[in-house]
């Protein structure tokens with residue numbers, strides 16, 4: 640009797656497993672780029688030398704380590720918005736100076752008020768559907784007289800957004816603009832507790848219920864110890880938590896355009912580092928928005944004044960930026976929106 644019950648259970652289990660794997664196969668098959676040459680055309684404008692220029696600027700001493708609420712960070716925010724102005728990428732109508740003020744009361748004690756910087760390209764067919772590309776703009780400031788440059792953390796993410804924004808704007812100028820709106824979001828106060836992104840998601844400029852996905856970039860210019868013999872990698876964290884489709888879109892983007900090793904080590908819920916909870920995408924995830932976090936892992940200069948621009952691997956930063964660009968392209972140009980479900 641016991642044996643029979645056990646076999647029946649195994650049978651039921653394997654049936655549902657088959658159905659599940661069929662669903663996954665069908666999902667994977669439904670994801671494809673029918674315009675890969677067009678994607679490639681704009682993807683190829685993302686280049687390591689431009690990324691280097693941006694990382695060097697953002698991490699330079701004149702911004703004094705970009706501590707939230709301090710002059711250096713205010714100045715880098717001004718540099719960021721001027722970049723969008725120079726490309727003629729617009730500010731939200733309700734925040735025409737590109738700034739969302741984050742008041743002192745939303746920040747930890749002893750930190751002055753600050754701002755998120757927001758620019759966007761309006762979608763041609765579904766302008767009320769939004770895809771965010773986010774990266775924090777702040778860092779640790781000056782500690783014991785030493786400037787914390789934060790070239791990787793998060794000059795790399797900021798530079799990546801700049802290059803993608805330029806490429807999407809070029810596409811837009813050529814009449815190949817995104818169907819959905821793409822929002823470039825540079826959040827403040829990440830280092831002091833993810834406050835800029837929390838303030839944004841509590842006070843969204845564009846309706847959160849129309850948000851398709853948030854792609855967060857925080858440190859993508861370096862190589863960690865685990866990959867010192869195989870540098871072509873990126874950690875992908877959280878993409879399968881809210882939407883199964885997002886997880887496979889990233890794989891399709893990767894196999895079509897860059898072929899990095901997608902490392903899911905830190906995506907395990909049991910991972911003691913808990914990176915999923917430690918950067919700005921998390922505040923979108925708690926609002927049930929499909930998110931992904933791209934990350935290179937920690938390295939010997941992480942949160943040290945030695946995280947400088949000369950140590951960034953710019954060719955690798957270029958490849959990783961291309962992967963993210965191709966992912967965002969799929970989300971923004973697909974005839975149907977991302978399916979926000981787990982299968």
Ligand SMILES: [Zn+2]
Nearest residue numbers: 792793857858
């Ligand atoms: Zn960071």
